Amino acid sequence: MTQQSYDVVEVVAMQLISSDASVVPVSTELSFRTSDPYTVRAVFTGPQTMSTWLLGRELLVQGLLAVADDPAGTGDVQVWRDDDPEFALISLSGVEGSALLAAPTEQLEAFLARTEELVPLGEESDRMESEISALIAALLTA
Template sequence: MTMRLRYEPSDPYVVRAAFTVLDSDEAVEWIIGRDLLADGLKGPVGEGDIQVRPVIDHDPRDVYILLSPPAGTALLRVSGRDVRAFLYETEELVPRGAETGHVDLDASLAQLLGGG
């Protein structure tokens, strides 16, 4: 399985993770909180559908991502180094704590109300 991470500054609180099974062109996309992914590098976090934790507490080499949709469960082991590098790049675009300055509240409200 491969994982592709994508970040959009216009939606600064989340990371989109696309998972593709080898020998398949079909990807399944999950939306993961950026803070959840970052905090999961340091220790176990998350409840419900998405949980993230280091393979060994405080070991930056690998991270487990547990996805628990209603249809089943998937436990994925990913490179902590790659996730850390990706998150560093997102923080170059939008520093943690500065997300509200990148959210277009009018557009978000219009979309929620069906006008956008």
């Protein structure tokens, strides 16, 4: 199976906020495929490490409207607007620990707007139907 390229890619300069409130710059590549319209791939690259997460596109959209007392997401990923409207906060929790990242709201909104131009929110299943049919057809002819 060949690796399909991404339809929308944006590199966002985020900040990792540590428990002592110090900040570490993190370059984050956000990627979106129309063939997988529910998902945003995020590759976080810091000075010493790299980590890849799959985030729900709708979760990111909802997070831009959420507040700290009621963040979007209930699992390993939560997103909400910071007190400073120029930033959204993304909380990641996994087996290796947790991280809190501050992301420029304007860049996130621009990335999500570009994904919505290709696959509007609420129309993901329509897009997936043809992809699933194509996959089934390919499996049956293999």
